[in-house]
Amino acid sequence: MIGICSYGAYVPLYRLAREIMVLEGKGGAGERSVAGADEDALTMAIDAILDCTKGMDRGSIEGLLNATTSSPFAEKQIAAAAAAALDFKDNIIAADIGHSLRAGLTAVRLAADTVKAGSAKKVMVTAADRRLGTPLSAMESNGGDGAAALLLGDKDVIASIEGFYSFSSDFTDTWRPATDQFVHVWSDRFAVAEGYQPMMQQALAAAMKKFGIEPKDVTKLVYNGPDARTHGAVATALKFDPKTQVQDPLFSVLGNTGAAFPLMLLVAALEKAKAGDSILVAAYGDGVDVMLLKVTDDIEKARDRHGVLGYLKSKKMLPSYVKYLRLRHLFFVESSRMTPITPGLAQLWRERDSMYKLHASKCKQCGWVEFPIRRICPKCYSKDDYQQVKLLDQKVKLYSFSTDTIPTIPEVTDPPQGRAIIDFEGSTRMELEMTDFGNIQDLKVGQPMEMTFRRLERQGDVAAYAWKCKPVR
Amino acid sequence: MGTIKDKVAIIGMGCTNFGDLWKKGVPDLIIDCAYEAYEDAGVGPKDIEAVFVGNVSSSMWTGATVTEALQLDKIPATRVENNCATAAEALRVGAFSVAAGMYDTVLCVGFEKLKDYGSGALEMPGSMHPISVVGSAPASFAKSAVQYFEKYKIPFDKGKEILSKIAVKNHANGALHPKAHFRRAITLETALNAPMIAWPLGLFDCCPVTDGASCAIITRADKAKSYTKDYVLLKGVGLSVGRIDPFKGKFRSDVDITFWDETWAAAHQAYEQVGIKDPRKEIGSAEVHDCFTITELIIYESLGFCPRGGGPAEVEKESFTLKGDLPVNTDGGLKSFGHPVGASGLRMIYELYNQQLGRAGERQLKNPKLGLAHSQGGTPGMFQASVTIVGPAS
Numbered sequence: 001m002i003g004i005c006s007y008g009a010y011v012p013l014y015r016l017a018r019e020i021m022v023l024e025g026k027g028g029a030g031e032r033s034v035a036g037a038d039e040d041a042l043t044m045a046i047d048a049i050l051d052c053t054k055g056m057d058r059g060s061i062e063g064l065l066n067a068t069t070s071s072p073f074a075e076k077q078i079a080a081a082a083a084a085a086l087d088f089k090d091n092i093i094a095a096d097i098g099h100s101l102r103a104g105l106t107a108v109r110l111a112a113d114t115v116k117a118g119s120a121k122k123v124m125v126t127a128a129d130r131r132l133g134t135p136l137s138a139m140e141s142n143g144g145d146g147a148a149a150l151l152l153g154d155k156d157v158i159a160s161i162e163g164f165y166s167f168s169s170d171f172t173d174t175w176r177p178a179t180d181q182f183v184h185v186w187s188d189r190f191a192v193a194e195g196y197q198p199m200m201q202q203a204l205a206a207a208m209k210k211f212g213i214e215p216k217d218v219t220k221l222v223y224n225g226p227d228a229r230t231h232g233a234v235a236t237a238l239k240f241d242p243k244t245q246v247q248d249p250l251f252s253v254l255g256n257t258g259a260a261f262p263l264m265l266l267v268a269a270l271e272k273a274k275a276g277d278s279i280l281v282a283a284y285g286d287g288v289d290v291m292l293l294k295v296t297d298d299i300e301k302a303r304d305r306h307g308v309l310g311y312l313k314s315k316k317m318l319p320s321y322v323k324y325l326r327l328r329h330l331f332f333v334e335s336s337r338m339t340p341i342t343p344g345l346a347q348l349w350r351e352r353d354s355m356y357k358l359h360a361s362k363c364k365q366c367g368w369v370e371f372p373i374r375r376i377c378p379k380c381y382s383k384d385d386y387q388q389v390k391l392l393d394q395k396v397k398l399y400s401f402s403t404d405t406i407p408t409i410p411e412v413t414d415p416p417q418g419r420a421i422i423d424f425e426g427s428t429r430m431e432l433e434m435t436d437f438g439n440i441q442d443l444k445v446g447q448p449m450e451m452t453f454r455r456l457e458r459q460g461d462v463a464a465y466a467w468k469c470k471p472v473r
Numbered sequence: 474m475g476t477i478k479d480k481v482a483i484i485g486m487g488c489t490n491f492g493d494l495w496k497k498g499v500p501d502l503i504i505d506c507a508y509e510a511y512e513d514a515g516v517g518p519k520d521i522e523a524v525f526v527g528n529v530s531s532s533m534w535t536g537a538t539v540t541e542a543l544q545l546d547k548i549p550a551t552r553v554e555n556n557c558a559t560a561a562e563a564l565r566v567g568a569f570s571v572a573a574g575m576y577d578t579v580l581c582v583g584f585e586k587l588k589d590y591g592s593g594a595l596e597m598p599g600s601m602h603p604i605s606v607v608g609s610a611p612a613s614f615a616k617s618a619v620q621y622f623e624k625y626k627i628p629f630d631k632g633k634e635i636l637s638k639i640a641v642k643n644h645a646n647g648a649l650h651p652k653a654h655f656r657r658a659i660t661l662e663t664a665l666n667a668p669m670i671a672w673p674l675g676l677f678d679c680c681p682v683t684d685g686a687s688c689a690i691i692t693r694a695d696k697a698k699s700y701t702k703d704y705v706l707l708k709g710v711g712l713s714v715g716r717i718d719p720f721k722g723k724f725r726s727d728v729d730i731t732f733w734d735e736t737w738a739a740a741h742q743a744y745e746q747v748g749i750k751d752p753r754k755e756i757g758s759a760e761v762h763d764c765f766t767i768t769e770l771i772i773y774e775s776l777g778f779c780p781r782g783g784g785p786a787e788v789e790k791e792s793f794t795l796k797g798d799l800p801v802n803t804d805g806g807l808k809s810f811g812h813p814v815g816a817s818g819l820r821m822i823y824e825l826y827n828q829q830l831g832r833a834g835e836r837q838l839k840n841p842k843l844g845l846a847h848s849q850g851g852t853p854g855m856f857q858a859s860v861t862i863v864g865p866a867s
Contacts, residue, residue: 402615428725429726
């Protein structure tokens, strides 16, 4: 039986109330999620995988497909970076699936087919987007940031995949030119009337016919849409009961998270699902993909995830629109005049076991643990006689902390930057950046922290990421 | 370990004004301090047999920066670097060359020109590592303050007040020195209400970034009288370099960031050479590396001036003010005199030298006894700490 073995999600800490997203008067209702200044599609995918693999051995995963329309790189695979940071084994299938809002569900179909073909037993699928509209546009207001992760396999599934239906259509309603950071949208009257509405309805109808089911057989219908009204009209037209049968699209608390949206809504549905439920999932974007799931008894084993609903409860409201612009790097703070220094990629690569995989060295002679990996043991002076131990899943406590109020480099648009020293339970101590820490005066020495992989704001165009710590959410 | 005690004499010193020296280039700084020292020692350029040059980041890297500025022709010139202990290092290795009998008259120079490049808070961006994660110098030391308050159960407001009192003391002293970067006394309220730089350190908890140069001319102790009647003797030198690199996130779990281990080690090397048993009683004044107020607080304890955790009570008792029993940073310290990284160590010796010779003006101590200079480069976790002790000729 092929299906979903585990799920996870990630919603960034920050929310922006739509009512302040205006120059004058009153903006929209509800709030949208906003990624931090050091978050992007790569880092959010990693956080979702951490949620999805809680308590699991990530070394058994044989494939990783990352779906996004907002990869931080036009060239450079983020699946490879995520696999390295999460210490997946090297001989995995890794690919980025991008450029479409339905890329997440497409990736699920490809992963399921990979498992079915016997190419891999377990394949991780993520969908992550940092949704950027031009300032004060409807796209910016309706959008959201976040990620979902689904582990597909052929054993111990929490929801079996009963069927797929896909069709492709070259219909352009939203798009982002390769040279532009903002998503654009054509007249929504045209886009909804000739694109989203008819395509979504026809695809769902055709899929149900293919699967041999009717609306009454579906426990939950899960699908994306550009806004609440347009979204709701699809279910009504297909004669689903919007009150009981349709997954809440979370527009008022999350926003449209782009390529991550369909899978995040699916995770939200799985969080509430019961054994025996049928879940029909549809993703629109350059066509439509549809998937039918049947929830199994094992769903009860996956209840300790943050998920979408858990992460939505943990939030910090942005105090102003300017603060939002700072998180987006659209508002610049004068930095002190510094000589630019570009990270050395050769050195980063050489030290990847420490820097990306977060491995420490443990002396085979005296047991002393040191991070990063050190060749000479500082306690017993043994040379090159250590084993590598993983720190990532160890419990973390805050040893001390500070901030840099003045940006140390021009890329930092949202000071203060957090600084911390942390203790890994029973092993070693590490000095690193601290993120999403809220009010510095609320932090306490000894409080639990967790690790998160984030972008380093650095001079130049080099891909520099590192593990940071943050208060436990 | 041997001893340097009474083997080397400082016969002349020079120090430029410290500050935002827009009109002075590196050669100007070197010339200004060197010619003050020449005049003081009664020597000229042709008498200098070797030069030891201390600089961190504003030279052409070799000792040639000094031979070029001073037009010293074809003599040995060696550049040394040991972070904030760089100038102390120039004096230390220069003294060894004299003690070895190699040279009679040696010039030790330290200089730094930071302001041309707008350096703000001594930031240390990825220069050490592709993903240098420590941040600025203030943020590094601030973590020691947070942990110090936690360890000794000092409420936040009380901790801020203790730190601010150190800043108030150093500004008061600096106001009395004509060459200091900041020559204005500040109030406790000013320090407490200053903008935050790196939680919990505010503006007045941090030393400035400064241009400046300082130098010493040294000779064998037995030859000093042939130059001048006013000289001081080196009594002890200690240097201790740590072995952890926080810039890569390295931080050993057995490192206590509320105590400066390297400073303790360097001090005890020097104390042993001099035969000091009770530094609190035997040292007359100290110039210490107050890059941040929390640094100075922990230095009191690390130099053995008081027990661990005893610093705040001494601050309250004003033990280290000009009127206290062991005045610290009588010239204003890094906080008020300024901190041109490669020059500060010799600036400290300059103050001790003037105190020993009775030339310290309004700051003059009645009984300077032995003078101690302490420099400390790096960040909590790994320091390059230097302690130099000078004393009277007789």
